[in-house]
Amino acid sequence: MLQCGSIYSHTPSPLKALSFLIFLLLLLPGSGQCEPAPGIAMHGSPAEPAGFTHFPYANADAPKGGRLTLAKRGSFDSLNPLIVKGESAEGIRDYVYESLLARAYDEPFTLYGLIAEKVDTPDDRSFVEFTLNPEAKFSDGTPITVDDVVFSHALLRDHGRPNHRSYYQKVTKVQQTGDRTVKFTFDGSGDREMPLIMGLMPVLPHHLIDPETFEKTSFVPPIGSGPYLVGEVKPGASLTFKRNPDYWGAKLPVNKGQFNFDEIRFDYYRDAGSMFEAFKAGAIDARPEDDPTRWTEGYDIPAVRDGRIVKEEFSVAVPAGMSALVFNTRRPLFADSRVREALIRLFDFEWINRTLYHGQYARTESYFARSELSSHGRPADEREKALLAPYASEVKPKIMDGTFALPVSDGSGENREGRKEALALLEEAGYRLDKGKLRDKTGEPVSFEILATTRAEERLLLTYARALQEVGIEARIRQVDSAQYQRRKQTYDFDMIQYDWPVSLSPGNEQSFRWGSDAAAVEGTYNYAGVKSAGVDATIKALLEAKDSESFVAAVRALDRLLLSGDYVVPLFHLPAQWLAYWSRLKRPADTPIYGYQIGTWWAGP
Structure with a gap:
């Protein structure tokens, strides 16, 4: 029996018989067919109903514009985060490459439609079938096709990081089952996470990538389908992303109220001390803090006392790791x-x-x-x-x-x-x-x-x-x-x-x-x-x-x-909570999800 979307229900037992009866009636001739769902949960059912407009932790009316400058310690020598070789720059996977489905951060592990508008999997999760969104396209204007999905799976299975190679080896068959549908059949290992793992697979442009050179480090700006384009690259020093004004997925429910900055820049620093000084000088907009001494004593500065810098503790409901x-x-x-x-x-x-x-x-x-x-x-x-x-x-x-x-x-x-x-x-x-x-x-x-x-x-x-x-x-x-x-x-x-x-x-x-x-x-x-x-x-x-x-x-x-x-x-x-210091020109939604603050939902104030 084919289930749709999330395949495990917490329905109380007195209701199970009624639910099953309704399900059977829906399958009778003339009653319609079970439609693939817009989301899938690892356990339980997706919290958001079909037709939801945006995640509750995002402000759908957040203004667009401005620049967000963040900092990283160290350096980078590559723009490819999907290979072992080299030290990749921050942000490529988050802002340039998209996956078939997008994660919700106020649920333990639930995915909703992104490049794939629908997902279908049976009760035993022996396969998963994705229906691609007909609007999905790469930033060069090329439509995303089933061929790109099949290519991405094979490329990462054979040339990707060890985790990709390990996960994607569990796929025994890949089939194009329609103009916009692709089906992944899994081995008999019983791994019930595989439909979600495939939903998080980055989709890469077949027409632009040569498998023979994929594993080489490069500073060539990658092309993806995400909300940003790679802008200025200063090897080892900084990387700037520019919001794509023609981004195909801007109105999707999973993206409403997110990706609000026109530019996002990552500046690289050799040591934590210089990075902290840059933040205090206003060169960095937000700084996650994990040093109790600095959190207790280091922020005793005028910008904190007069409210220009905000120190905030965010409660989280996830494991500390x-x-x-x-x-x-x-x-x-x-x-x-x-x-x-x-x-x-x-x-x-x-x-x-x-x-x-x-x-x-x-x-x-x-x-x-x-x-x-x-x-x-x-x-x-x-x-x-x-x-x-x-x-x-x-x-x-x-x-x-x-x-x-x-x-x-x-x-x-x-x-x-x-x-x-x-x-x-x-x-x-x-x-x-x-x-x-x-x-x-x-x-x-x-x-x-x-x-x-x-x-x-x-x-x-x-x-x-x-x-x-x-x-x-x-x-x-x-x-x-x-x-x-x-x-x-x-x-x-x-x-x-x-x-x-x-x-x-x-x-x-x-x-x-x-x-x-x-x-x-x-x-x-x-x-x-x-x-x-x-x-x-x-x-x-x-x-x-x-x-x-x-x-x-x-x-x-x-x-x-x-x-x-x-x-x-x-x-x-x-730490007992997430610590974040940020300049008050940054604004955030009122609600924080269980995974803590999500900088992608913030925006630039006056």
Whole structure:
């Protein structure tokens, strides 16, 4: 039986029979056919009805005009964000390339029509069919056709980033089923996210791209179907986007009240200090802040006191994600989980939070902290127990029963208990403390390198390195530029790095790219820790196959328990809210979605 759009319903059971009867009546001769829906949700039904005019967090009457200047730290050497090679400039994927469907940011994971005006998928999600909008066209005026969609899939499958290659390999057949319809048939993996993954696939112009040169970095301005054109390009320094006055999708419900600035420019800065000074001088319009010291003390300036700069905290309902110091378990030192656990116990959060960050942070004790997806403080339910039963040896008992907590010190900076526990674990792993040095079985002193890219990172890492020195471990902090850091991350050429994995309320295929065993052996993935776990692979598969929200939440929590039990990272901390400072000439809608502020819905005031 073919369902339309979102294929899982939360209709209360007393109404199910009535709903099914009505559905059957609609299929009777003369009663009409079920029409493909304008949206699709991962779980449940889309919140917006057919014919909605705009998202509730956008102001449909927002004025157009002005320039928005934002800042990025580092540099760029490419305008292609869809390949591994190079460091791509910010904004290409957001403003130039469009996908078949557009995401709603006040729902966990729901997509609505963009290049595709309709989407159709069966109950088992074994395929998805898109109907293209007849008005859709690239910025050079060329209509978007099914051929462009088929070409984009093949191009990204064969030449795109590893995540694209991984996702799109699950498509077993691509068919043009009509003048404006294209059907993707999936393998038998049971991955229920695939219709949405294909809905988010960027659509590229077949007539302008040569697959043979696609993977080469370039400063040639790309052509897409999005609301902006690439304007001035200053390699490594700045990139300006100009709003396309002939943008085909300006009146679509998903775009009403968005993309309001005539120009959007990204300026690049070498360090955080100069970037902050540029913001205070008015050269940058908005600045997300993640430094508690700066947020507490750095904004005591006239522009804030007289209201020209606004400091605002935005509540969010999404997971905090995992910010952490990452062990590269491919390295022999970190292949032993006892060593990893010992180094976790040496991280004195209470001291660091008080002395470096004014006590503003909360400790991160879950990969999905601050949400219902977190396993922290929750005993495993029956669904989780069933999922984890074959992998019981991979889960620590305290994490299973919900009593686990990261070590808590007295905040004095001594952390005697942490050092004692760490040394016991290290001795158990075959290391010994001798003449102030921790030595392995051959007598060699233990040392490793931690990469850093900012002074803020370096300050934290130096504090941690001093704690490691107390047990005879030498941790060398090496600050590198963004280009070198990117190369070394992509090839896993590091001992330890600081990294942040953001998370949505609907984690899916990206979890394989971060934690899957296959991803651990492929360069360019986000599995920086080198996780290889049958249990992790199984729980990721379960969350992708979940047909209802209860099964989905259980699978995510089970994954959380396995990752926490593996001690793959030193969990750091997260902010209680989104912090943003911006010049008051920027205006925003009254409502903020669950994912936090969306700068694309803002506009320029007087």
